[in-house]
Amino acid sequence: FEKIYRDEDVDLSVLDGRTIAIIGYGSQGRAQSMNMRESGVNIIVGAGDRTRHSSWDKAEADGFEVYSIEEAVEKADIVHILLQDPAQPSVYYDSIHKHLKPGQTLSFAHGFAILYGTIKPPKDVDVVLFVPNGPGPVTRQKFKDGSGIWGCVSVDQDVSGNAMATALAISKAVGSTRVGVVEMTFQHETEGDNYEEQVLYGGTIHLMRTMFDIMVRNGYPRSFAYAKAIRSIRSIIDDIDAVGIESYLTSRASRTCEFAVRHSGPRVINEAAMEAIFQETERGIFARNWLQEFSLGMPTLNRMRRTWADSDMEKTGKIWRDKFGK
Numbered sequence: 001f002e003k004i005y006r007d008e009d010v011d012l013s014v015l016d017g018r019t020i021a022i023i024g025y026g027s028q029g030r031a032q033s034m035n036m037r038e039s040g041v042n043i044i045v046g047a048g049d050r051t052r053h054s055s056w057d058k059a060e061a062d063g064f065e066v067y068s069i070e071e072a073v074e075k076a077d078i079v080h081i082l083l084q085d086p087a088q089p090s091v092y093y094d095s096i097h098k099h100l101k102p103g104q105t106l107s108f109a110h111g112f113a114i115l116y117g118t119i120k121p122p123k124d125v126d127v128v129l130f131v132p133n134g135p136g137p138v139t140r141q142k143f144k145d146g147s148g149i150w151g152c153v154s155v156d157q158d159v160s161g162n163a164m165a166t167a168l169a170i171s172k173a174v175g176s177t178r179v180g181v182v183e184m185t186f187q188h189e190t191e192g193d194n195y196e197e198q199v200l201y202g203g204t205i206h207l208m209r210t211m212f213d214i215m216v217r218n219g220y221p222r223s224f225a226y227a228k229a230i231r232s233i234r235s236i237i238d239d240i241d242a243v244g245i246e247s248y249l250t251s252r253a254s255r256t257c258e259f260a261v262r263h264s265g266p267r268v269i270n271e272a273a274m275e276a277i278f279q280e281t282e283r284g285i286f287a288r289n290w291l292q293e294f295s296l297g298m299p300t301l302n303r304m305r306r307t308w309a310d311s312d313m314e315k316t317g318k319i320w321r322d323k324f325g326k
């Protein structure tokens with residue numbers, strides 16, 4: 001069985017005396033910067049022009065030294081790129097590539113740009129990856145609670161001979177080795193992540209929406225349908241993660257629920273579609289579609305955002321949250 005790294009397996013001191021420049025101060029940038037600073041790592045932030053990008057002001061307000069991206073790269077030993085994926089190539093070639101020096105480490109939180117070759121780093125830097133498997137605010141909150149988000153690390157170029165030690169140290173500083181870090185390839189991290197986003201996130205969200213629509217269409221009160229479709233899932237996930245599926249079904253769920261799950265659950269899943277999405281992801285079709293959508297100014301996303309935000313389900317969710325909090 002492959003190794004799952006824990007705190008005691010990883011030496012944080014490989015980051016001693018080294019400066020990490022965080023490029024991009026969004027969901028991941030803010031969380032990872034704050035967690036690493038509290039782990040004793042020297043962090044600076046590289047941000048885009050402050051008249052067009054809010055990162056500069058946000059990072060400064062959080063007490064970080066902020067520089068232009070070019071300056072931050074020059075001052076850093078490790079350049080940790082936390083820009084949104086489709087924006088990475090242009091920022092990289094405008095402001096990072098020509099400022100990199102031999103011996104530096106280029107680090108990512110997703111393998112997209114390296115796997116699909118939209119960024120080609122010079123041959124004399126280490127290229128690594130560390131991904132906490134969750135959104136930035138959750139990564140931050142878990143760290144503050146003394147826990148973390150499980151993560152993965154990967155090495156694409158190891159010039160120094162220490163690239164994996166660097167990636168693992170970053171993962172420890174962010175808090176992920178508290179709950180487990182696995183080693184993998186850039187390819188599996190990227191395609192696995194894109195597959196998870198399409199199938200698990202996409203499937204779960206569409207399951208919730210479809211369930212709500214069918215119940216409401218058949219006369220159920222919206223508040224009830226919403227609570228069934230979204231609120232119920234919280235307790236299920238936490239319980240299953242804590243004890244495992246079989247133990248959940250046989251010792252925590254009711255017998256009716258156990259029968260319902262085993263009898264009808266498989267009919268909800270379209271395995272052929274899941275397999276097709278997997279194959280499309282492996283052939284780079286998802287990546288191509290996403291890059292094309294981004295380059296066109298995200299017309300499909302913008303249209304869907306408008307219609308979904310106006311949906312009955314969203315309005316019902318807002319009433320629940322306004323009245324009873326999260």
Ligand code: NDP
Nearest residue numbers: 024025026027028048053054055082083084087109110135
């Ligand atoms: P966000 O969209 O939250 O943040 C992106 C940051 O990039 C912002 O600070 C934005 O600055 C900056 N930025 C975008 N365009 C430019 C530009 N042209 N010049 C300068 N700065 C720019 O991204 P995430 O934190 O979600 O993602 C960062 C990385 O982390 C990605 O590789 C992603 O795949 C990975 N990741 C994300 C996870 C998540 O759940 N969010 C989970 C695990 C990995 P400004 O706002 O100032 O414009």
